Amino acid sequence: MDAQQNKNLYTKAKEKVRHVKIFYLHLMGYIIAVGLMLFNIYILDDNNPYADFFLWFNSIMILTWTVFIVLHGRWALSEKTFFSKSWEDKKAKEFLDKQNKEETTIWE
Secondary structure, eight states: OOHHHHHHHHHHHHHHHHHHHHHHHHHHHHHHHHHHHHHHHHHOOTTOTTHHHHHHHHHHHHHHHHHHHHHHHHHHTTTOOTTOHHHHHHHHHHHHHHHHHHHHHHOO
16 A cells, blocks of 8 residues: 555544544433433423423424434444444354254264
């Protein structure tokens, strides 16, 4: 590889790390804000004339922000999925090896 390719790879990796860092900051803000909104829903008094509005508003905000945090997470962590292609290939190979081993030991 030449120096320009190394520089491009380093720049892409640095940008990816920046996106993951921003996602984790977004996630921390989400957890704090949703916790406060849930507490606000919990302490709402039925005698409050605006109780229905605050219940509706907080619920909509939590739902909308949850959708956005999931989308942001899928975008920022696209390389780090639980069931990646390499994981699927490894599990399929283990299954085939196990099956082949069972087939050979049945007749022995």
